[in-house]
Amino acid sequence: MPRYRTIPRRVLMGVLGATAAITLTACGGVKTTSSGGGDGEYPTGNIEFSVGASAGGSTDLITRALAQGIGKELGVSAPVINKPGANGALNAKELQAAKPDGYKIAVQNASLFTITPLTVSPEEATKIEDFDVITGISRDDYVMATSAESGYKSIDDLKKAGKTIRYGTTGVGTGAQLASALTFKSAGIESTAVPFDGGAPALTALLGNQVDVSTMQIGEGIENIKAGKLVPLAVFSAERIPYLPDVKTAKEQGYEVQVTQYRFLTAPKGTPENVKTRLLDAAKKTFATPEYKQFNEQNSLTPMEISPEEVLKALQSDTATYKEQLNEFGISLTG
Amino acid sequence: MDISPILNGFGVVLEPTNLLYCLVGVIIGMLIGVLPGLGPGATIAILLPITYGIDPVSAIIMLAGIFYGAQYGGTITSVLLRLPGEASSVVTVFDGFALARQGRAGTALGIAAIGSFVGGTVSIIGLTVLAPVVAGFALDFGPPEYAALGILGVLLVSAIGNGNRLKAVIAACVGLLIATVGRDTFTGAERFTFDSLNLAEGIDFIPIAMGLFGLSEILYNIEERHNQVHSPAKVGNVWPSRKDLGQAKGAIGRGSLIGFLLGVLPGGGAVLSSLAAYAVEKRRAKQPERFGRGAVEGVAAPETANNAAATSSFIPLLTLGIPANATMALIFGALLIQGIQPGPQLVTEHPDVFWGVINSMYIGNILLLIMSIPMVGVFVRILRVRPAILAPITVLITLLGAYTVRNQVYDIFLVIGFGVLGYLMKKFGFEPGPLVLAFVLGSMIESSARQSLLIFGGDPAGFLTRPISGTVLAVVVIVAAWPLIRKALPRKKPAAVPGDSDRVEEKTP
CATH class of the missing domain: 3.40.190.150 (Bordetella uptake gene, domain 1)
Structure with missing residues (x-):
């Protein structure tokens, strides 16, 4: 041995x-x-x-x-x-x-x-x-994403949906949970957190439409975003992120949420x-x-x-x- | 489908350097598979820097070889020393170790090698032909489906035990209880941690399995030897006979299919597949009481299934970019380091990597089979070592193995604790199998069920209205009620049957 x-x-x-x-x-x-x-x-x-x-x-x-x-x-x-x-x-x-x-x-x-x-x-x-x-x-950094079929493009779209949004996080006490909770609360969106044990299951649940949105680390979601299977809704940094230059920050969308x-x-x-x-x-x-x-x-x-x-x-x-x-x-x- | 990229993939694999990396990978994998504790994950992590300098395809071929090579190696300790290195080989222990005690270790290892080869190969063919289709199937499995599968698994656990049903259920309940230890992943509440940070993340599978199976067996044997002269286990045939192969044939076929399908599911797929394959064989058998006492099918089914599952667990990684287990996460990391992002676009962007890896598995499996044949003879000789020497070495391997998982001395004490528990269980006629398997499934059921309820907004009816989870739960009801149904239906054989089998079972220690 x-x-x-x-x-x-x-x-x-x-x-x-x-x-x-x-x-x-x-x-x-x-x-x-x-x-x-x-x-x-x-x-x-x-x-x-x-x-x-x-x-x-x-x-x-x-x-x-x-x-x-x-x-x-x-x-x-x-x-x-x-x-x-x-x-x-x-x-x-x-x-x-x-x-x-x-x-x-x-x-x-x-x-x-x-x-x-x-x-x-x-x-x-x-x-x-x-x-x-x-x-x-x-x-x-963290990105909040939804599946391509959901039709949501921004945080405001979630607000307009007028239903309880179920969101996957990478666990309790993670930045993913904090960023999502702050966003939904400050936007006045009814929501339920579904904690998963890390990024991979949160991503799986999102791809399988088990949850409406998931927040995860960019590296975990970027390939599915590039492939068009996931639509990014927001990033939570102070400025846009070079890896996802077209994705607006939460701040740009009017929500004072910065978690990294x-x-x-x-x-x-x-x-x-x-x-x-x-x-x-x-x-x-x-x-x-x-x-x-x-x-x-x-x-x-x-x-x-x-x-x-x-x-x-x-x-x-x-x-x-x-x-x-x-x-x-x-x-x-x-x- | 266009077949030329597949053929090109074979071209890539057959390059001498890639063949060499494949060989190196499977050899390392087989060796570390023999060592409980030091799993493929840790090994790949250690070897990761070496892969920086080599070609991406070669690197991944080698790392994949380590992964499935370890599945072959893991059987050896399960059969010879009763040390399951991974949750998916716990089931192999039941009949594998029993065969070894009868001097038929060679049969068990030979059957396992053949089963692994067939299971692996069937699964690669499935991967080649069906990968994109099956990947979609994996996504249909959400938390409710996992919860239902987990419940089915626990039910199967009580069915595979060979002793007293009630005792199996009690052991399974203890396993479920142990699974609750640790910080609750939903609320962060501490459960049974007694303010110890060591317990905050719960208890790992390895110390439990090492203690309950490996260490307890040694403790029990020491006592046995005081009562009777114990000769070193006789080592008979080295290769399974034609009859054994005939017996295992069906089990290998069904195990391949079950393993391939369940292996696609990220998370518990491999464990469930070995469990399901074993349970299916036991149900089908004309004399189910042979199981647990050295039934060849009892080794063939789970070993075939867990190898098939190991192979199909590449599907979510290569087609969806989802690592199905910790080892896959490392291979994911290794691909990233090489500048390749696994995901839906992998097959079009890097066909050489995609098909190179898949096709290398055909070769790797053949290499493993060829290596296993002489190795079986070598490893079986371990049993000729006198218990006075073998036992302390096994203890050392066990403790070191447990230590390497988290590099914590604490885990060594856990193994000893569970070893004593396992010894006491054996003395009072409880089997460790149900406890360990229920433990593995327990956390899956709990978190999936709670996630499901959050998704359903608190309405448990959702479990029944979703087609897959509803079907699985219906199967659960049928399996649970089966003894009653059977009793109610023919009434031809009176009560003698259950009474008889109970009597036989109590005779074995």
């Missing part, structure tokens, strides 16, 4: 190690200055990226793309370990307790800090203050400055590679490579806005 298990990983490390050794010699000289007289040169060992979700989801794929780049830049292996559970809270708790030495880091979702706290007890809520943010990564998912790289609180700088440099170099840019495009992700301060500010203002809007419209996400 242990033999089989390590084989693929060992092969992988070998491959990564070999390429990494070459890149290290190439860029090592440039970067030694940034370590600022710390004790020893970070990193000397593997950097473990943990993911609070199962393999295959957006967070997992982003982590893998980033880990590969950062590992290559820093000349070490960067194994990705999946620790799914409690929407990522389990992984967050573990990361929080890990030694702040830069050898255990994780990509985390904004929704865990902005939306999940609205659905769980205060003790269980994960707080961003317990982590050091290294950099923002990318935005993963974004991800950022975190380390345990108290990680030394020089370590954070090294990681940030490596992340920036990764962001600039053509492979990574291509990865973003293929997954319909919008780069959001902002500073830690900006990430914190965005989290704070989103949390405040969501809370305020939910209160204003008297919406409870846990229905």
